[in-house]
Amino acid sequence: MMSRRRAAPDQVSWLARMVDSGTLEAALAGLLAVLVVLLDGLTAQPWQPVALDLTACVLAGLTPRWPRAAGVSLGAVLTLYVFIPASWGTLGEYSLLIPILGTGMRGSRRTRLFMTLAYFVILCAEAVTDDPAGRTPVIGWIAWAVLIAVLWLIGNVYFATIHALRAGKKAELVLQRQALARSLHDTVARSLTRVVMAAEAAQLRGHASGADLALISDAAARSTDELRWLMALLRDPDEDAELNVEDPTPLDRALTEAQTDLASHGFVVAMSAEGGFERLSRTQSELLGAIAAEACGNIVKHAEPGTACAIIVKVGEQDAEMVFVNRPRSEAREPSRFGSMGLSNVRGRVEQLGGELVVERQPDQWSARVRVPLAQDGSPPEKVA
Known part of the structure; x- marks a missing residue:
């Protein structure tokens, strides 16, 4: 079944949350306010500069919420620093x-530009009033310009980095949902195929047995659920959520289910399995299990009922190979103008692991050969259930 789970937080998620929510400015302003109080306790400053510094810290912390009002008010308060006595020690200008x-870390480039121009003028004017007579304020202007340039660089680098991380995460999520949609298509197609086959068998016999009705009911109910999962997958707007198809079928269980399903439809199944399935990683075993289920569905849909079919599996040291052979129906169905989407999905999943799918069609035989190299899977081999 399908479930929803939250994506694992990335390494900068805590900082991203602070930046997006505006708590970064509040935290920095609070830290500066603490320094102001400590400076006041150490130097016994008059209350006026301390009040100005704390007011500036409060307004700086409010700029993310009200960028215009708080930003203009902050500039107005800091303009007063130009006219206060030079003997007052202040930290509010920072x-x-x-x-x-x-604003740079959030990517608000226009707001940052306006603030930078206005605030730099204030800082330059303050540098003029603070410098002793006879000294040029150019050094102070350069120092403020370098400091602001560093903040611009930090903001640009952070915004570009977080934007690239989020774009990559969104692209990965799109690819994941496409893969899940293809997997759900395969399961829906197999369920509906069982409904069609049971209905055709009942039509040939002239009546529907209890087993036919039970199969039709169960397969139709399952396909309805699968279509609902597919629609939820396509319309889900939550980019931080990952949808996952639970309970994937490993290869050994898929082969057992395939043999039972084929026998229930009247096929004579010859199965051969060589090698140790414990050599397969979980990803490889589940992929081969999905391929076996898809091949079984194709046999039920296209093979001549009551004939023999073969499933051959060989897991070697370097690769795993599966071969499916059956006799096609004498009255072949009209091929879909869209082609075999199930086989296309299988081919795409196999090629992702560096494998290959070869399908051969002859008048009296249809075969599919799948090969997956074991060394291509990045996850370490582990024994599957």
């Missing part, structure tokens, strides 16, 4: 750097 950093 609060101007906080919104410049935060």
Whole structure:
């Protein structure tokens, strides 16, 4: 069945949450406010510069929520620093750097540009009033410009990095959902094929047995659930959620189910399995199990009922190989104008692991050969149930 689970947080998710929610500016402003209080306790400053510094810290922390109002108010408060006595020790001017950093990390380039131009003018004016007479304020201007440039660089690098991470995550999620959609298509097609086969058998006999009705009911109910999962997969807007098809079938169980299913439809099944399935990793075993289920569905749909079919599996040291052979129906169905989507899905999944699918069609025989190299799978081999 299909379930929804949250994606594992990436390494910068905590910082991304702080930036997106605006708590980064609040945290930096709070840290600066603590430094202001410590400076006041150590130097016994008058209350006026301390009040100005704390007001500037509060406004800097509010800029993510109200960028215009808080940003303009912050600039107005810091303009007062130009007119205060030079003997007052202040740290509030550094609060101007906080919104410049935060807007850059969020990618608000226009807001950052306006803040940078306005705040840099204020900082330059303050540098003029703070420098002793006879000294040029150019060095202070350069220092502020370098510091702001560093904040721009940090903001740009962070925004580009997080944007690339989110784009890669979104692309990976799209590929995952495409793979799940293909897998669900295969299961829906097999369920509906069983419904069609049971109905045709009942039509040939002139009546439907209890087993036919039970098979039709169960397969139709399952296909309805699978279609519902498919629609949920296609319309889910949550990019942080991953949809997963639970209980994938490993190869050994898939072969047992395939043999039982084929025998229930009147086929004489000859099965041969060589090699140890424990050499397969979980990914490889589940992939080969899905291929076996798809091949079994194709045999039921296209093979001549009551004839012999063969399933040959060989797991060697370097690769795993499966061969399916059956006799096609004398009255072949009209091929779909869309082609065999099931085989296309199988071929795509096999090629992802570096394998190959070869299908041969002859008037009296249909065969499919699948080969998957064991060394291509990146996950370590593990014994599957």
